[in-house]
Amino acid sequence: MKRIYLLALMAVLIVGITGCGEDFLEVQPTQFLSEEQVAEAAANNPDVVAGSVSGIYTLMFETGTGGDGGHDDFGQKGYDIFSDFLCSDMALSISTYGWYRRTTEYTETTDYTNTTNYMPWRYYYRLIRSANTVISALGGNDVTPENEENKHLMGQAKALRAYCYFYLTQFFALEYEPSKEILPIYTDPTEPNLPKSTTAEVFALMEKDLTEAIDLLETFNRTAKNEVNKYVAEGLLAYVYATMGGDKLAAAKTLTEDVINNGGFTIMDSTEVVYMGDASVGGFRDVSTPGWIWGVDLTLDNGLDLISWWGQMDVFTYSYQWAGDRKAIDQGLYDAIPANDVRKGQFYGDPSSGYYLIPLGKFYTADRAIGGQRNIETDYVYMRVAEMYLLHAEVCAQLNQEDAARASLKELVGKRMADASYIDGLSGQALKDEIYLQTRIELWGEGKSYLAMKRNKATIVRGSNHLSLVGEPIPYNDPRLTFEIPQNEIQNNPNIDSGNK
Known part of the structure; x- marks a missing residue:
């Protein structure tokens, strides 16, 4: 595992220790700080560990973090695109340069030697390694730091570790099967290669990490939205519980309610979600948008260009969406958006255009x-x-608390169309189906439809604007919809073999 567990570069930490005094620098004169040095310095100067946590956040949007070096390798938003293609809500309608073509044909996800399977594995375990280094430096998994700032850093690290394991369970397991062995768990940066743990064990770690993170972050006032605060951790735990289902649904309901009622976030209004003639608003491009819980403020200093989510998704960016690898909404999903829903205007509706149904x-x-x-x-x-509104509606419907489910759904849909009263007449499976549909419409292109497909155990059918497999029913647990444990891991970890699906 050491080949994919890379230590985050610690150069920023060298700056962080300048307040520790010259004596410290004289007796520890190495170029980079070791884990032991970080732990020693952190006791008196939380800035040392803060630099490492900041590095994790940077890894989330850096290019090449999946180890492939391709133009589809740029952190979390890259895997959001992969997941939208896998669940088919996103259609590759024109393929000029070939990016994602084999993903949409499901040939990569059935070949463990293909490097596409290695990218998410390396990316998430790389972040886990970095989070484990922070946690170890702060005293270890079962220690609560005394310093208030270190508590906040510990909370962020544990939440980030859980975030990574959650996405690994979604990408590398067919569904939530508690007894099935799916992934190795690493909670310490010095651990050797380990065998796979069961689904139940991985989810237990996520639950523990996020529950502790919520407590540790109770007094944390973040300075930027790229940082995980209490409400981000609650949102992540709500996703974990909703995936587990059963007796965890009530807890998911409580968590989403806290984010909605106390987080201070507002649903994006129609001018924020759809271009209506004023380009100074909307566009899903500003982290300060009140409806965003978690995001990152990108600047020219970050050095991103055509290799980025914007490059792959946005026609107004000089890159692939503009040049000829077109990502569009699935035709069937577009047809399901009512004409009086403002979100219909998110997509270009002229079928004679090469831009048909792109966002x-x-x-x-x-x-x-x-x-x-x-x-x-x-x-x-x-x-x-x-x-959170959609997830709250979903879990309430699963709990047969249909009034609450309808209320949450109407709160959102009422901001997308003038009359959402049709929701009052929905119940049972029809209500659940509508919540799932609205989740797919509202969150299109944001990497969340794949998660909803698995939770709702849906069968997908591709519309006419896909380049392959049009009209073929594909169930949520079709092995083609998840990645294989990559060849690199199988070759280097003697405790793991192929056949993870």
Whole structure:
């Protein structure tokens, strides 16, 4: 596992120790700080560990973190695109350069030697390794730091570790099967290669990490939205519980309610979700948007260009969406959006155009110049409060608390169309189906439909604008919809063999 568990570069930490005094620097004169040095310094100067936590957040949007070096390798938002293609809500409608083509054909996910399977494995375990280093430096998994700032850093590290394991369970397991062995668990940076743990064991770690993170972050006032605070941790734990289902649904309901009622976030209004003639608002490009719970403020200093989520998804950015690898909404999903729903306007509706059904009205830069953004200054969204309303509605419907489910759903849909009263007449499976549909519509292109597909045990049927497998029913647990444990791991970890599905 050491080949995929890379220590985050610690150069930022060298700056962080300048307040520790010259004596410390003289007796520890190495170029980089070891784990032991970080732990020693952290007791008196939390900035040392803060630099490492900051490094984890940077890894979330850096290019090449999946080890592939391709133009689809740029952190979390890259895997959001992969997941939207796997669940088929996103269609590759034109393929000029070939990016994602084999993903949409499901040939990569059935071949463990293909490097596409290695990318998410390396990315998430790399972040886990970094989080484990922070946790170890702060005293270990079962220690609560005395310093208030170190408590907050511990909370962030544990939440980030859980976030990584959650996505690994979604990408590398067919479904939630508690007794099935799926992934190795690493909670210490010095652990050797380990065998796979069961689904129940992985989810137990996520539950423990996030529950502790929520407590540790109770007094944390973050300075930027890229940082995990209490409400981000609650949102992540709500996803974990909703995936587990059963007696965990009530806890998911409570968590989503706290985020909705106390987080201070508001549902994005119609001008924020759809271009209506004023390019100075909307576009899903500004982390300060009140409806965003978690995201990152990208600037020119971050050095992102055509290899980015914006490059792959936005026609107003100089990259693949503009140049000829078109990502569009699935035709069937587009047809399911009512004409009086403002979100219909997020997608270009002229079938004679090469831009047919791409998100011209959802994702855009301030100048809306085709191919205009060469260097990325537009932000990334990781989580927004609309998700919590939809997830709250979903778990309430599963709990047969249909009044609460309808109320949450109407709160969102009422901001997308003038009359959402039709929801009052929905119950049973029809209500559950509508919540799932609204989740797919509202969160299109944001990497959340794949998670909803698995939770709802849905069968997908591709619309006519896909380049392959049109009209074929594909159930949520079809092995083609998840990645294989990659060849690199199988070759280097004697405790793991192939056949993870």
